[in-house]
Amino acid sequence: MHRRHLLAVGATAVAAGLTSTASAFETGQPGTEPNKAGAEPPKAGSKLPGYVAWKDAEAFTVHSNQTLETKRGLAEGVITPIDRLFIRNNVAPPPESIVADRDAWQVEIAGVAKPATLTVADLKRIGLASVATVLQCSGNGRRYMQDMLQPGQKISGTPWTVGAAGCVIWTGVPLKAVVESLGGPAAGVKFVTGTGGESLPPGLKPRDIVVERSVPLSALDTVILAWGVNGAPIPLAHGGPLRMIVPGYSGVNNIKYVKTVALTEAETDAKIQATSYRMHGVGEKAAPSQPSVWEQPVRSWIDAPLTGMSAGRTVVSGVAFGGLHAVAQVEVTADGGKTWTRAPFVGPDLGPYAWRVFALPIDLGPGTHVLASRATDAAGNIQPDSTPPNGGGYSYNGWRGPAITVEIG
Secondary structure: OOOOOOOOOOOOOOOOOOOOOOEEOOOOOOOOOOOOOOOOOOOOOOOOHHHOOOOOHHHHHEEEEEEEEEEOOOOOOOOOOOHHOOOOOOOOOOOOHHHOOOHHHEEEEOOOOOOOOEEHHHHHOOOEEEEEEEEEOOOHHHHHHHHHOOOOOOOOOOOOOOOOOOEEEEEEEEEHHOOOOOOOOOOOOOEEEEEEOOOOOOOOOOOHOOOOEEOOOHHHOOOEEEEEEEEEEHHHHHOOOOOOOOOOHOOOOOOOOEEEEEEEOOOOOOOOOOOOOEEOOOOOOOOOOOEEEOOOEEEEEEEOOOOOOEEEEEEEEEEEOOOOOOEEEEEEOOOOOOOEEEEEEOOOOOOOOOEEEEEEEEEEEEEEEEEEEEEEEEEOOOOOOOOOOOOOOOOOOOOOOOOEEEEEE
16 A cells, blocks of 8 residues: 655654655644633534534534535635534544543553553654645545435435535644654554544444544554644544544544554454445445445545636636545546546645645636536546445545536526
8 A cells, every 4th residue: 555654853753764745744833722622612693513513604514413514615725724624423522521631631552562551742742743634524425326326226324415525734743653652563463443532322332333443554654643733723523632644544534532543463343444434335235355445536526616607717626636646637627528628736735635726717608518627646546437336325536426517598
């Protein structure tokens, strides 16, 4: 699996085998605590669930208390404001008391020569790194798969379109630096396994509910244990006080409220890993033998204009990104894919895991126009026309689903 590397600083942060890519990772300091509870003050008249009442209510489609989708076009720009970042929780968040003293939060590090339990304050003395990543729910785009189903077929889950994604900057300590400070990996380990600190509902089997995910050990070079996002402490709603960030991987692998990080010989047997988030056919039963939802596929979509187009010149803009490979180019069509024109990127390049904003001036005459974008990553992977439905509705990256059809008189 492809490896990237972190730029980190600190006494034990980057000793050996950790080369840097300045365009991808920049050193920096965590921001200021919004308030003692760890969340911005609620906005007047907010209709959002209490734990996210500080967000911009007008920016979201609320599917449930645990699923808020950013309205299309409102996450545009290189960095997504945290008050417009989508919400997807597998388990309800813990109480806000856990962010009352962020530096006191403890995380157990196992599968190393010298296992230890460290506080966030301890982690801050080991190293520092920042990385811009696309945070995207595994089911983003599920609606387009659901629309492709045959009679009698069913894919359950939130009908996300493109709004379960955003691009943010995480700040924390490289996991590799932490592992090296504890004597390095134990023998025979093959995975990085993170366990979340959510409170589990009573009366249910803990292994069926716990948010615990394993990713290949090759990700160790890039994982960070993050306490900050976009220059401020991570809000409780997004995994504060500490979140395990796995750049290039689907959102479920980025463990919120992380309380244990273990280097393990095998994948976890927790249900969320063993039989959930597996790539299986519609109507088939999920199983550990099937591919896990790990790396994000190359993807793009148009964010503007979405409505109100008239004949003449307009600028088509949107976002494009890869998974473990940086996005290399993006093309735009105005005729449903018959012809394509390369669109230039605009704004800063924040590294291989961030999305790029593209913009292309085009002339539209009277008639029907089908606008869409198609991205290619640095490894040569090209966005397909569509993504065949799978049983979980995961990893959709077709360009046709989010295409925009406009009629100009």
